[in-house]
Amino acid sequence: MTVATAHTTPSTASAQRRVSVLGATGSIGLNTLDLIGRDSAAYDVVALTANRNAEALARLAIAHRAETAVVADESQYEALKAALSGSGVEAAAGLQAVVDAAAQPADWIMAAITGAAGLRPTFEAAAQGTRIALANKECLVSAGEVFMAAVASAGTMLLPVDSEHSGAFQAIDDGSADGIERIVLTASGGPFRDWPMDRLAAATPEQALQHPNWSMGAKITVDSATLMNKGLELIEAYHLFPVAPEQLGVVIHPQSILHCLVEYADGSVIAQLSCPDMRTPIAYSLTWPNRMQTPTERLDLAKLGQLTFETPDVARFPALRIAQDALAAGGCAPTVLNAADEVAVDAYLQGRIGFASIPALVEATLDASEQSVGRHLPSTLDDVLEIDYAGRALALSLLPKFNKT
């Protein structure tokens, strides 16, 4: 393992903002660097990290004159080093190097490593007090209480990047959360929004991967089809905003234009809308409290003609109810929910279980975990990882019951 060193050439232009991107080669990372590149004189890129694509990482690091490029997969170290040869960009590899990259002094960091792998680096950035643009879901879903405690203790400013949470943050962003009655996230309803129950049960992974509005990874696209993704977002919203679980709601909005509604005690509702382009919420996290110019398509409601809304059908999409129950139960239930869902979606994508078995396996795991794992609230990141591991093991042990015949 090679440890990234602190930057060797201090920035001379002190007005430049020092920024790092964890997960630079993913969709969020690329969009972030697209925006940074449009105003490159304003930024000093400290560290870029990627999971294993050394070549893409090196290209980005050179283009953005990063100080350090870190690949998590140590087997890619030599490839990264070779690709960066003569560029002046320092190469590093390994999980600890990614954590070290997150710890490098910076003014802003994009935390866009997907999955549990994003936990340690994002916690590290939070501990430094670095302003965090948060795209990793696990920090809030699996480790919500622990993560928010770390954020509060370091005085870290957290800027959500998910379009729904960025929308709520923008709607609330008047320095006061006074009088919030409800926060309602919208859901596209996914590709199976209109499907009857029997057809849903037979939905194939290929069908589930056709998201109507957003192009995303396989896991999150399947989660959108089951509505589990919206359930996970409710858990995130609970930690990000000053609301109780029962003050959070979901409305189906197939056009994915209106992302979030914040409802106030006086009957007023503030909503955030935009064309589906992740650069809009990323830009807000980057330049908050100011706004930068982006080349994103502008919203034209007259051209769209209509925005439609429906109540989510939890009979056909029980994942939403299961996630809400886990949020209400609290303790380690959200951690187990997230772990079981990863196992279930993986099994579905492998063709081992049917679509309707995804929520069924998650619920069975949650039920069984009350006995085996208990309900205690994790108090450290290691606690979270232990419960996450136990949740996965439990889901895997229950999986055969749901196997296709």
Next chain:
Amino acid sequence: MTVATAHTTPSTASAQRRVSVLGATGSIGLNTLDLIGRDSAAYDVVALTANRNAEALARLAIAHRAETAVVADESQYEALKAALSGSGVEAAAGLQAVVDAAAQPADWIMAAITGAAGLRPTFEAAAQGTRIALANKECLVSAGEVFMAAVASAGTMLLPVDSEHSGAFQAIDDGSADGIERIVLTASGGPFRDWPMDRLAAATPEQALQHPNWSMGAKITVDSATLMNKGLELIEAYHLFPVAPEQLGVVIHPQSILHCLVEYADGSVIAQLSCPDMRTPIAYSLTWPNRMQTPTERLDLAKLGQLTFETPDVARFPALRIAQDALAAGGCAPTVLNAADEVAVDAYLQGRIGFASIPALVEATLDASEQSVGRHLPSTLDDVLEIDYAGRALALSLLPKFNKT
């Protein structure tokens, strides 16, 4: 004329906010007092004013334990005095008494006198630095530059009450107007939204007075049918928010749920929505920056099902274009526009001119005024009143050309 005196019994509960309502017996005034009455311990009602309904005014003044009640119509003084007899509420009458009521020390004042009659009292409140909830349109449409200069010079906080402007204010309300690209007000489209041109020309006052969503006075309801009201609101928005005329737009939205869109440079749009109930924007103006509980109907998008949007048709509704032109022309054009529109709507309601002649008379007046009135920007309220008078006279002189045959 009887001059209102300063309050004689100083409030003992210093935490109470001293509030006055100009135009207490109108729809905005009644809704304001409804809200104040729900938390009456928090408010000390200083002065209530009305145009001529002494009986209703006296009832409100007694119910809200006002210090003073002022009726503008001096002939109603005895009636008011009699109705207040023994109540401890001081009675006053006359236009100057209304201005004096506006000048009484208060923490907050609702400026809801309609028409030109609202100018002097609202200017007086602005000069005192009293926080103003502004429902009078003329201060901004006829006297925009002069009024905003008075507001700025006294450090007065201005809170718009119109649902569209309150919506924009709420959407922007993060202490920063950075990156605003456009502000778009919605218009219901009025009762003639779908009417073809020939049918429009024959629209009767009875038909024009059927507003689909709001119950308002005759003048504003006809203005909603011609879309002149939205044009006047664009002029108001220009003075309230940091935008150029070309950054203001209108979109037709028949449901009147979404009131305003603020579009930012990063592609994000913040909108304000609510069920049509004036108590929501009034409540925000009353408790800003906090939110009070109101009994208004809560927005349920899933129940509504859809929100629709269309581009306004300026061929059928030229008033919108005429108002936009007047805003772009600047100087005294908005003052003349407002004066001519009052004459035109009045003539229409009297059956003297047809519906299509409303914008035609306004435009003819604006054209003729370039010669007779000029285009200079009014610099005092007296200037404004002089131009307003000249505009009315000019419109009346042109009226016979538009008379029905």
